[in-house]
Amino acid sequence: xxxxxxxxxxxxxxxxxxxxxxxxxxxxxxxxxxxxxxxxxxxxxxxxxxxxxxxxxxxxxxxxxxxxxxxxxxxxxxxxxxxxxxxxxxxxxxxxxxxxxxxxxxxxxxxxxxxxxxxxxxxxxxxxxxxxxxxxxxxxxxxxxxxxxxxxxxxxxxxxxxxxxxxxxxxxxxxxxxxxxxxxxxxxxxxxxxxxxxxxxxxxxxxxxxxxxxxxxxxxxxxxxxxxxxxxxxxxxxxxxxxxxxxxxxxxxxxxxxxxxxxxxxxxxxxxxxxxxxxxxxxxxxxx
Amino acid sequence: xxxxxxxxxxxxxxxxxxxxxxxxxxxxxxxxxxxxxxxxxxxxxxxxxxxxxxxxxxxxxxxxxxxxxxxxxxxxxxxxxxxxxxxxxxxxxxxxxxxxxxxxxxxxxxxxxxxxxxxxxxxxxxxxxxxxxxxxxxxxxxxxxxxxxxxxxxxxxxxxxxxxxxxxxxxxxxxxxxxxxxxxxxxxxxxxxxxxxxxxxxxxxxxxxxxxxxxxxxxxxxxxxxxxxxxxxxxxxxxxxxxxxxxxxxxxxxxxxxxxxxxxxxxxxxxxxxxxxxxxxxxxxxxx
Numbered sequence: 029x030x031x032x033x034x035x036x037x038x039x040x041x042x043x044x045x046x047x048x049x050x051x052x053x054x055x056x057x058x059x060x061x062x063x064x065x066x067x068x069x070x071x072x073x074x075x076x077x078x079x080x081x082x083x084x085x086x087x088x089x090x091x092x093x094x095x096x097x098x099x100x101x102x103x104x105x106x107x108x109x110x111x112x113x114x115x116x117x118x119x120x121x122x123x124x125x126x127x128x129x130x131x132x133x134x135x136x137x138x139x140x141x142x143x144x145x146x147x148x149x150x151x152x153x154x155x156x157x158x159x160x161x162x163x164x165x166x167x168x169x170x171x172x173x174x175x176x177x178x179x180x181x182x183x184x185x186x187x188x189x190x191x192x193x194x195x196x197x198x199x200x201x202x203x204x205x206x207x208x209x210x211x212x213x214x215x216x217x218x219x220x221x222x223x224x225x226x227x228x229x230x231x232x233x234x235x236x237x238x239x240x241x242x243x244x245x246x247x248x249x250x251x252x253x254x255x256x257x258x259x260x261x262x263x264x265x266x267x268x269x270x271x272x273x274x275x276x277x278x279x280x281x282x283x284x285x286x287x288x289x290x291x292x293x294x295x296x297x298x299x300x301x302x303x304x305x306x307x308x309x310x311x312x313x314x315x316x
Numbered sequence: 317x318x319x320x321x322x323x324x325x326x327x328x329x330x331x332x333x334x335x336x337x338x339x340x341x342x343x344x345x346x347x348x349x350x351x352x353x354x355x356x357x358x359x360x361x362x363x364x365x366x367x368x369x370x371x372x373x374x375x376x377x378x379x380x381x382x383x384x385x386x387x388x389x390x391x392x393x394x395x396x397x398x399x400x401x402x403x404x405x406x407x408x409x410x411x412x413x414x415x416x417x418x419x420x421x422x423x424x425x426x427x428x429x430x431x432x433x434x435x436x437x438x439x440x441x442x443x444x445x446x447x448x449x450x451x452x453x454x455x456x457x458x459x460x461x462x463x464x465x466x467x468x469x470x471x472x473x474x475x476x477x478x479x480x481x482x483x484x485x486x487x488x489x490x491x492x493x494x495x496x497x498x499x500x501x502x503x504x505x506x507x508x509x510x511x512x513x514x515x516x517x518x519x520x521x522x523x524x525x526x527x528x529x530x531x532x533x534x535x536x537x538x539x540x541x542x543x544x545x546x547x548x549x550x551x552x553x554x555x556x557x558x559x560x561x562x563x564x565x566x567x568x569x570x571x572x573x574x575x576x577x578x579x580x581x582x583x584x585x586x587x588x589x590x591x592x593x594x595x596x597x598x599x600x601x602x603x604x
Binding site for chain 1: 439444497498499513
């Protein structure tokens with residue numbers, strides 16, 4: 029059973045136990061959150077609509093202190109995966125279903141891409157194969173949250189994945205929904221669902237809970253898993269990610285997961301080490 | 317094992333065995349096909365992009381003789397299901413992800429609907445919940461093939477299905493792909509996949525292989541299942557549909573299914589009674 033953290037003393041003993049604190053962002057951090065003094069803080073988010081640079085801008089606005097090198101997004105991790113793990117040759121390309129955040133990270137890693145925000149693919153004109161020419165250099169499809177997803181993008185991605193031999197099917201993350209300011213909306217997992225369904229095949233997923241994301245952090249940051257804690261609001265991404273990496277886990281109840289999801293007869297099988305109402309409560313310990 | 321039908325004698329004995337011939341359309345019928353004289357012929361299609369009236373127009377163009385009452389499409393069957401099985405009250409509505417064919421059939425059955433081809437929902441402008449007002453009268457979401465599917469439609473459908481108590485999740489059919497003139501494209505099943513994924517729930521499916529489609533035909537036509545044969549190009553829709561309804565089944569190899577799918581070590585577990593290269597070969601028997 030998860031240990032409840034609510035009193036200042038409980039927080040203080042938790043803070044003393046861990047040196048590296050990995051925070052999920054959406055649904056966890058709030059306006060003006062100041063995190064733990066004297067500890068290494070990393071931000072690990074599945075949100076691929078923003079690049080690390082845009083995240084830094086958002087943090088600045090919210091008053092959350094962060095540096096670009098402390099931010100690990102699934103768009104960044106996907107770009108690193110394609111350039112360093114897949115080792116996509118420089119003359120090959122990725123077809124993107126996704127937004128500017130993915131494109132920025134691919135560009136930074138020197139990965140060529142088509143699709144994405146290209147106006148030609150952001151259209152509701154009926155797609156037919158008559159005028160489509162298959163680009164043989166497309167060797168991967170990368171799919172993330174895309175608020176302008178449409179039949180043309182899905183159909184082009186489907187052509188590459190069925191007709192270009194060896195073309196890889198990658199997704200930034202598999203979150204079924206995401207918490208927008210006014211409520212839940214379909215997430216990146218829902219955007220890639222038509223391709224999964226049409227291909228009858230699961231993609232390689234980069235974001236939490238996949239180990240790919242942790243590999244990406246470990247390549248840049250030296251941390252002791254036993255002295256590291258992952259803080260998040262979602263059991264099947266954040267908490268599972270921490271557990272798979274041998275990290276401690278702290279669930280906050282300010283986002284997706286509610287009290288009912290972790291107690292009672294229908295409680296999830298994924299049990300965090302610790303649970304707390306809100307990460308804002310850490311401020312008490314932090315004296316701010 | 318399926319019985320091969322290829323010689324005129326084999327065709328003739330098949331024709332003599334069955335009184336009612338149910339034909340799938342896309343991938344089965346071709347320009348100028350004339351079907352079996354003196355037999356009852358019905359057309360049973362999962363294609364929901366066309367109403368029965370539009371199908372009749374297409375048949376006229378192709379030189380295939382057909383009457384509107386002989387055509388059973390998944391759009392029509394969905395409209396009948398909503399009005400006669402669900403018995404949706406007249407003051408309630410359906411939210412449509414789909415094209416004009418679905419709207420025409422709903423209108424003919426007197427079912428109110430929103431969404432579909434409404435320009436307000438056919439947009440790539442980012443959707444937010446801020447300006448969305450939930451219509452409490454929406455008691456079903458009906459999803460079919462929609463070449464203008466987008467995030468606004470998916471998000472609105474998601475809101476109705478999660479926030480309107482008892483709202484039903486219906487799909488015209490679950491075909492993962494469909495054979496366009498120039499090759500395979502993602503099908504109606506792929507269009508509804510984001511909702512399945514975000515809801516973690518399967519919809520009620522109306523088209524083949526579901527029995528709902530056969531119920532719809534049986535309500536209008538009197539036929540003896542033992543003297544009826546279903547002809548189609550897809551094992552997991554057409555052939556399964558025929559088998560579930562106690563009909564004989566004939567697979568044609570002019571569409572989705574290839575020789576490899578029915579022979580060899582990876583052959584499908586769904587075995588038709590008969591298999592033939594093309595339905596055009598029936599003409600030999602028919603003397604045309």
